[in-house]
Amino acid sequence: MKLLRAAALPALILAFLAIRQTRPYQGFSTEIFVDIPRGTSTGAIAQLLSDAGVVRSRWDFLTARLLSPGRVLQAGEYKFNQSATPLEVYARIARGDIFYYELVVPEGKNIFDIAAAAEQLGLFPASQFLAAARDPSLIRDLDPQAPTLEGYLFPKTYKLSRHTTPDRLCHTMTASFREAWHTLGTAAAVHDTVTLASLVEKEGKLAEERPRIAAVFQNRLRIGMKLDCDPTTIYAALLTDRYRGAIYRSDLDSDNPYNTYRHAGLPPGPIANPGLASIRAVLEPEASDALYFVLRPDGSGSHQFSNNIAAHEAATEKYRHGRQR
Numbered sequence: 001m002k003l004l005r006a007a008a009l010p011a012l013i014l015a016f017l018a019i020r021q022t023r024p025y026q027g028f029s030t031e032i033f034v035d036i037p038r039g040t041s042t043g044a045i046a047q048l049l050s051d052a053g054v055v056r057s058r059w060d061f062l063t064a065r066l067l068s069p070g071r072v073l074q075a076g077e078y079k080f081n082q083s084a085t086p087l088e089v090y091a092r093i094a095r096g097d098i099f100y101y102e103l104v105v106p107e108g109k110n111i112f113d114i115a116a117a118a119e120q121l122g123l124f125p126a127s128q129f130l131a132a133a134r135d136p137s138l139i140r141d142l143d144p145q146a147p148t149l150e151g152y153l154f155p156k157t158y159k160l161s162r163h164t165t166p167d168r169l170c171h172t173m174t175a176s177f178r179e180a181w182h183t184l185g186t187a188a189a190v191h192d193t194v195t196l197a198s199l200v201e202k203e204g205k206l207a208e209e210r211p212r213i214a215a216v217f218q219n220r221l222r223i224g225m226k227l228d229c230d231p232t233t234i235y236a237a238l239l240t241d242r243y244r245g246a247i248y249r250s251d252l253d254s255d256n257p258y259n260t261y262r263h264a265g266l267p268p269g270p271i272a273n274p275g276l277a278s279i280r281a282v283l284e285p286e287a288s289d290a291l292y293f294v295l296r297p298d299g300s301g302s303h304q305f306s307n308n309i310a311a312h313e314a315a316t317e318k319y320r321h322g323r324q325r
Contacts, residue, residue: 020060021067026083027053033099033162038075045073045093055086064090074098077161100159105173107155107275108201112238114153114273124166132166138174142181143191151194151270152177180276186283191269193282198270201278202231203293205301210281212305215288225291227260235271297322 046058076098115126236256237243292312
């Protein structure tokens with residue numbers, strides 16, 4: 001009889017633990033994060049979860065492991081904000097459902113936009129990102145003239161952990177730029193290409209127009225004509241914290257080197273982070289003798305291109321008249 005009781009005890013314990021697999025548990029009051037380093041043993045993972053209040057005891061997690069063997073537990077940081085059964089917790093870690101921030105960086109965003117987006121996500125203060133982005137050392141081997149990392153923070157969607165620092169984000173984004181640049185297989189000068197591509201990106205909302213916009217800018221550069229690019233005046237104002245949501249006469253008259261209404265040639269560096277389409281437009285511009293472009297008044301985002309000042313002034317007047325209607 002004693003032998004039967006002794007043999008039944010482990011079975012009763014296992015049955016008890018198995019029943020607990022179906023009971024949700026929450027031993028924490030606010031959302032918590034559990035960081036599982038690479039190489040952590042199953043027992044250590046179980047203890048981490050128990051200490052955090054994700055499971056009642058380490059044995060609950062180990063039982064879940066016994067009930068669903070053969071799966072590889074994934075390292076990473078996990079966020080818990082509601083009750084769950086041990087089996088549900090085990091399944092999350094087995095499939096690698098780790099926590100990350102998703103930073104979306106569209107084409108044409110500048111360092112100020114990226115800094116604000118990172119701060120809004122709760123990654124770090126915008127000022128910290130701006131400080132990191134103003135150090136061009138990460139890209140100096142590719143562009144010795146780069147005044148900052150502007151232009152080289154490649155636009156895409158980034159999945160980031162809570163521990164991502166501004167320096168690490170800049171490193172990741174410039175690495176993405178390097179990969180994209182190398183796919184182009186070009187020997188063109190990086191600095192001039194990316195700088196001009198950033199202007200094309202800001203001016204050309206329609207992809208099919210970008211090669212023609214690139215041609216206009218290159219035609220102007222060839223004859224020494226000022227680029228007169230509105231986005232450069234905005235960027236100059238941003239650099240001095242003077243931008244007020246619109247372009248004023250004082251912006252056009254500013255002597256800032258980025259203001260292409262006052263200075264001929266390219267600005268000192270990119271004014272935004274262009275995508276591959278705008279970079280390709282600069283590398284392969286459309287064959288055109290146009291020197292001017294202005295928005296059409298139909299709201300399509302397309303431009304009227306002209307090769308002489310008289311035609312451009314007529315198109316500009318048409319645009320202004322259309323806006324007033």
